Amino acid sequence: MSVEPSAPAGSRRPALHAEALRKTFFAGTPREFAVLRGVSLTVERGRICTILGPSGSGKTTLLRCLSGLEPVDSGTVEVGGTKVHALSPRQTQRFRREDTAFVFQEYNLISDLTLRENVELDRPMAPRPAELAARWRLEHVLDHFPDQCSGGQQQKAAILRALNRDVDVLFCDEPTGALDGTSAGEVLCVLQEVSANGVTVVMITHNEMVTEISDRVVRLHDGEVVSDTVVPDPRPAGELEW
Numbered sequence: 001m002s003v004e005p006s007a008p009a010g011s012r013r014p015a016l017h018a019e020a021l022r023k024t025f026f027a028g029t030p031r032e033f034a035v036l037r038g039v040s041l042t043v044e045r046g047r048i049c050t051i052l053g054p055s056g057s058g059k060t061t062l063l064r065c066l067s068g069l070e071p072v073d074s075g076t077v078e079v080g081g082t083k084v085h086a087l088s089p090r091q092t093q094r095f096r097r098e099d100t101a102f103v104f105q106e107y108n109l110i111s112d113l114t115l116r117e118n119v120e121l122d123r124p125m126a127p128r129p130a131e132l133a134a135r136w137r138l139e140h141v142l143d144h145f146p147d148q149c150s151g152g153q154q155q156k157a158a159i160l161r162a163l164n165r166d167v168d169v170l171f172c173d174e175p176t177g178a179l180d181g182t183s184a185g186e187v188l189c190v191l192q193e194v195s196a197n198g199v200t201v202v203m204i205t206h207n208e209m210v211t212e213i214s215d216r217v218v219r220l221h222d223g224e225v226v227s228d229t230v231v232p233d234p235r236p237a238g239e240l241e242w
C-alpha cells in the first residue's frame, strides 16, 4: 500500500514529531510481535490529528508511545521540543503530568472517587470544565461514583479531567466510543474549540465521520502508516449529522 505524502499544514511549527517508531512485544521469545514497524508522524500545534485503522493495527500502542506511557524500542518522539524517547522514568512522569493529558478508552476513572473528585485530581475545577459539565448535563452526577454513572457520563468526566489540566497536547483513545451521536458531536465540538485555542489533539477513532472534523488523518495497518492526509478544510463538528 502506498503512503500519500502530506502537504505541509501552514507555517505552524510541529507540536509533535515521531520518526521511525518501532515497538515489539515479547521480544526474543517465540511470541515476538512487532506492533509498530517504523511509524513516522507529524502534527502541527493546535491541530487535530485522527488515527484510524483496523483492530490490532497498533493505534493504542502508538498513542501510548507518543505520550510517553510506553517506551519505544527505536525511533524518536519529540513533543513541544521535549525528546520523549530520551527521558528518564522520572522525567517521563513529569512530562506526562505537566505537558500532556490522556483520555483512555476505558476512562480510567478512580472507582472510589466521585466524578468531581476525579476531575479535580490535579486542581480545583477550572471555569472551563465547570462550564462544560453544565453544558454536557453532568452536574447532577458529579458527586456520584463512576459505577453509579453511565459509560457516556464516565467518558465525559474523563474528558473533563483531561481538560482541567493546562496542557499543550491532548491524547484521546476513542473519546466518543461510549457516546451516542448527540454526545459525540458535543465532545468533538469541544475538542475543536480546544485545538483552536492552541492545544494539539491526537485522537484514535473507529468512526470515519470524525475524519471530517480533523486537520490530519493517519491510517495504520499492521503497524505501518498506510496513508497520512492533510484535510484542507475540516468541517465544524456541530455540522456533522449523526
Ligand SMILES: Nc1ncnc2c1ncn2[C@@H]1O[C@H](COP(=O)(O)OP(=O)(O)OP(=O)(O)O)[C@@H](O)[C@H]1O
Residues within 6 Å of the ligand: 025, 026, 035, 053, 054, 055, 056, 057, 058, 059, 060, 061, 062
Ligand atoms: N502490553 C502488551 N503486551 C503484548 N501485546 C500487546 C500489548 N499491548 C498491545 N499488544 C498487542 O499489540 C497489537 C496492537 O494492539 P493495539 O491495542 O495497539 O491495537 P489497536 O489498533 O489500538 O486495536 P483496537 O482498535 O482493537 O483497540 C495487538 O495484537 C495487541 O494484542
